[in-house]
Amino acid sequence: MWLSSEILRWYPRQETASIYDLESSKRAYDIWNHAEELLSIPAGEFHLVDAIGTLKRAMDHRLRLLDEIYNFKNLPITNKSKWLLERLGFLGAIRPFMLKSLLEVRNALEHRDATPPTQDMCLQYLDIVWYFLRSTDYLARVKTEAFVFYHGGNEQGYKMGVDINTNESWEIKINADIPKEMLSSEFVDGWMEVHLDEVTAWKNVTFRYPICNEFKGIEPDDLRIKGMIVGPDTIRRSIYEVYLSVF
Incomplete structure (x- = not known):
């Protein structure tokens, strides 16, 4: 039919709808706050590397929480990406482009010992992750x-x-x-x-x-x-x- x-x-x-524990969704902000502290003063190379790694942890925590709630791996859509970030983008829940850029920077730092971005660029990533957390707060708290x-x-x-x-x-x-x-x-x-x-x-x-x-x-x-x-x-x-x- x-x-x-x-x-x-x-x-x-x-x-x-179901309401979820507020503390679970706050944890990503606690991690984000640590990155903000690292970038609140003039930072050397290793502080910048730590800040990027911490922002990635904040993003990962929120992604894992969303996957626990929604089981995105069960989506019955052909040709869907295996990456959760791209699946959320595919469904219009987030705009993943700059978040993927952050992941690429973090991987370069982790695996190739690359030079970290400037402090100004790290502050931009700080804002990007904050907007990501804010844009997914409702999904993390109300299903x-x-x-x-x-x-x-x-x-x-x-x-x-x-x-x-x-x-x-x-x-x-x-x-x-x-x-x-x-x-x-x-x-x-x-x-x-x-x-x-x-x-x-x-x-x-x-x-x-x-x-x-x-x-x-x-x-x-x-x-x-x-x-x-x-x-x-x-x-x-x-x-x-x-x-x-x-x-």
Whole structure:
């Protein structure tokens, strides 16, 4: 079955989330603070080398924490990078270019005994890592469990709920109330491929409570569906990007 990707243009909103220990996300800042101290006064060659190594440790700590929470290795995307930093960039969670530059500098210092960057350049790397930590603070402290695409932002109209379990290959489970025209049994270019467990005409939906009149704009022949989005990769990537940015 094929589902219109127009749904991905609807307004996304976080529905449920898990809150993580604040102390875990603060540790990277403790390491970063040490690098700031090393660079707070005129620094010699070895202080600059230590500062670069410390910044790399701060970045590594945050990356490991994010991987513990989200299991990025389980991403079911073909041709994904084996490097976590690039996977986060691939999903739009960070901008990795300057962070990769820091890694290249650190590796040159560690393995080739290269001359360290100037103190001014080290201060730029200090700022880059700080922005990296700030930009990933929310991901490190709040993990979205489910979110909803609302048509026109209206909670009582058409919508698609999304549940992503990162412990199970990042499966994209959905339940949605949609216009019947948005589902097709035949391939439609640009649409989402879905495996459906349930398809019910709205007129046949039963409710535990008498709330039908609260739903706006839904027609009797419209559909309630439940299942999983299985492709294509470009669509799944777009949904993962929303998952990592919704709040």
